[in-house]
């Protein structure tokens with residue numbers, strides 16, 4: 138904590154509203170040593186702290202706003218809408234569970250999705266994932282917190298971000314789900330454990346596969362380390378990811394956690410693909 142405070146204290150900001158893009162400047166070699174001693178995620182979080190105190194640009198409309206999502210955009214795009222309790226797909230008001238979900242057993246107890254994976258959120262998620270736009274993590278996590286708090290779902294013992302395979306982790310530089318999970322856990326005063334779920338192999342994107350091949354594609358892709366099983370036994374877990382597309386990965390995550398001893402699994406995602414044609 139002292140390291141983070143020291144690093145935060147000696148960064149300064151150039152630019153601002155009307156003065157072009159802002160940049161964070163690290164003031165001394167000592168600061169660099171502090172930052173090198175931290176994880177890259179903690180360093181980026183500490184460096185972003187001063188930026189949270191000044192006017193920012195709305196991530197959607199680019200207008201100046203104190204928050205990363207301005208009030209008009211929040212009202213237009215972020216209003217919480219009813220979703221199927223089980224799969225997270227949007228439903229009409231008054232419906233709790235889609236008919237298709239009632240007749241299909243699911244290893245997870247519920248899905249909580251903040252938004253539909255649709256305009257304008259799909260573009261924002263793309264920036265978060267592929268442009269390393271870490272500054273969006275706080276705003277995305279806040280939408281997830283709003284969605285979780287609105288439900289009557291029991292709070293899990295642990296949050297478990299869904300891990301990326303090592304190769305993709307190197308390409309992107311940080312775990313997007315871990316960044317969201319840490320912030321959501323902080324808002325709920327519970328624990329996020331990024332080491333609980335291990336990714337054993339990378340898998341092709343689910344939408345690229347025929348529906349009947351999706352479950353096989355992710356089977357065996359995730360695991361709970363043998364040493365963690367005794368800690369997991371009897372615990373409730375919320376598996377957290379940025380996007381839920383077909384639900385095949387979420388189902389494999391839930392099966393993996395249940396087989397390792399978890400008592401129940403929820404799935405929390407920022408965005409849910411509205412209605413894949415095969416669901």
Ligand SMILES: [Zn+2]
Nearest residue numbers: 195198207210
């Ligand atoms: Zn806006």
Ligand SMILES: [Zn+2]
Nearest residue numbers: 221224235238
């Ligand atoms: Zn459903």
